[in-house]
Amino acid sequence: MLGRTYEGQNCSVAKTLELVGERWTVLILREIYFGHRRFDEIADGLKIARNVLTQRLQRLVDEDVLIKVAYQERPQRFEYRLTEKGLDLWPVLITLMQFGDRHYAPDGPPVILTHKDCGGTLDAHRTCMACGAKLTARDVRAHAGPGA
Template identity: 55%
Template sequence: MQLAAYHEGVLPRTYQTQNCSIARGLEVVGDRWTLLVIRTAFEGVRRFDDFQSELGVARNVLTDRLGRLCDEGVMRRHRYQERPDRYEYRLTRKGVELWPVMMSIMLWGDRHYAENGPPVLVTHRGCGGELTRALTCDKCGVSLQPNDIEPRPGPGI
């Protein structure tokens, strides 16, 4: 990894020549709208218009991000209507593997930027315990996965 280049701020706009898995991953998920689309998909949103209204993102930007996520195999399109064709966007296994990353970013943001407390509390469906930095339940200690959790409004909402 070329740390000097990172510190000097000379990374090119694309990272194809970087021999770094972080840089290559950023090619796929490294912008704000992409991460928010993924977050919203984890919240259960699947349809284009629902993504657009939930996020407030321009339609052309959303079209681009969803297309890129589908091209990369992070999401897949599933037709739910014909005439006109309408599609849902669902996370693939590759997309679901981003859950630990998303939760880690959320918990980091809670620690450093949620002045009034977390806006969302992620709790274990099994016992009501809260998600820890190790992505375990603080009550029972079990390792949590996306289907094991229930988001609830937090004090910072």
């Protein structure tokens, strides 16, 4: 049986899987990339147990993928924002999304990403199909697609 960790493996893929391979982690990141940054928004969107969400968010903060920023003092409440390290995972998420759209979305993509500047969609290389700009997580908006 495969263990839960990849200790002893000198492999960048294995080390990355230690972080993003946990159940829910990539979906939590998806929610944050798509603009849901507050705990309740993430919990409601995923229907995830609050204790599990708390643990996963803390791990992502500990790993410097997210930072916690207070948005309210009384009671104190936080939102979660991507760090540069967290933004570096965006191409991975987009590749997984595009794979799922091709192979597991018979009614069309549930989410469409559009370029904030011109409204074009992105291709498999994360380039805007309308204006040709190379896009990053900061350049796109998520909208409900035909398969939503």
